[in-house]
Amino acid sequence: KAGVTQTPRYLIKTRGQQVTLSCSPISGHRSVSWYQQTPGQGLQFLFEYFSETQRNKGNFPGRFSGRQFSNSRSEMNVSTLELGDSALYLCASSFGAGSSYEQYFGPGTRLTVT
Amino acid sequence: GESVGLHLPTLSVQEGDNSIINCAYSNSASDYFIWYKQESGKGPQFIIDIRSNMDKRQGQRVTVLLNKTVKHLSLQIAATQPGDSAVYFCAENSGGYQKVTFGTGTKLQVIP
Numbered sequence: 001k002a003g004v005t006q007t008p009r010y011l012i013k014t015r016g017q018q019v020t021l022s023c024s025p026i027s028g029h030r031s032v033s034w035y036q037q038t039p040g041q042g043l044q045f046l047f048e049y050f051s052e053t054q055r056n057k058g059n060f061p062g063r064f065s066g067r068q069f070s071n072s073r074s075e076m077n078v079s080t081l082e083l084g085d086s087a088l089y090l091c092a093s094s095f096g097a098g099s100s101y102e103q104y105f106g107p108g109t110r111l112t113v114t
Numbered sequence: 115g116e117s118v119g120l121h122l123p124t125l126s127v128q129e130g131d132n133s134i135i136n137c138a139y140s141n142s143a144s145d146y147f148i149w150y151k152q153e154s155g156k157g158p159q160f161i162i163d164i165r166s167n168m169d170k171r172q173g174q175r176v177t178v179l180l181n182k183t184v185k186h187l188s189l190q191i192a193a194t195q196p197g198d199s200a201v202y203f204c205a206e207n208s209g210g211y212q213k214v215t216f217g218t219g220t221k222l223q224v225i226p
Contacts, residue, residue, distance in 0.1 A: 004157075033214070043158070043203065043216035056213040090157050101146050101207050103214070105157030 002026065004093050004106035012112045018079040021109045023091035025072050031055075031096025032074035033103065034066060037088040046089075049074055050096045078111075086113045126223045133191040135220045137204035140185060144206040148214070149178060149189045153200045161189070161202075191222075199224045 005024045013019050025032050034046040045058040049068035066076040072093075078085055088110050092103040127133045139147070145166040150158035162173045164180050164187075171178050177190040187204050204217045 035216075042218050043205075045213055045215065048213060058213070092157075101148070102160055102163065103148075104160065105150075107155070107157050 004091060004104050006089075006091055006106040006109050008109060009107065010110045010112075012114060013081050014114055015081055015083060017081050018077060019081060019111060020075055020077045021089055021091075021111075023074045023076075023093075023106060025074070025091075025093030026104055029093035029095055029104075030072055031094045032068055032072065033092045033094075034074070034076050035090045035092065036060075037090055037108070038086075043090070046076065048096075055096075081113045083113050086111060123218070124221045124223065126225060127194045128225050129194060129196060131194055133189075133194045133198070133222060135189045135191075135202050135204075135222065137187040137189075137217050138185060139187060139204070139206050139217075141206060141208050141215075142182075142185065144208040146207040147178070147180060147187050148205045148207070149176075149187075150203045150205060150216075151198075151200045152203065152219070158203060194222075194224050196224045196226060198222060 007022045023032055031050045033048040035043050037043045046060055047054055047066050048056045052068045063079045068074045088108040090105050090108045092105045094103045148163045149161040151161050152158045162176050162178050164171045164178045169180055175192045179188045191198055201219045201221050203219045205214045207214050
């Protein structure tokens, strides 16, 4: 079956702008998590959505937000972009329930803020 | 606070040898641990997981060991191959929700 897809793969934005990233999970998966990966901070958890509800949130400012649609696809939005927001943004999907925690990651969206 | 750390940032191993990647964690409430492999330009790939009620789990060429007494996790790769070259992350999930805390990563270099 198809894996996790993320669009766009690369993005260049200017400080102060906003950006929306998209993630399509594996069919049947209801949980989508978002992570930010930078050389300095590593992989950091942003938030997780399950059945259209934000179920958990990491320690990021309110400029970072997300949502999930009824088909489990998810978007994350970053407003008022800062240079420090340049990173690889990864989403991961899983069943999100029961005893399985196994997550499957997409290839990521590389965001560059200039 | 919660933290998951790695002992070594880079590990160089001869092809065919066994590799051992170590990880320390601090959250004693963590009940689930995962090892991921990330190749250049790709997202992390699940390798193997282990629950806190286990000490050892084996997969194909990989073994994860969990020592809860000293809060230590290790990944053993048997007969390391060039395709194993990547960054390896340990991660913990301390609750029923999918909030995963990642370690800083260890780069494994396989010398042909």
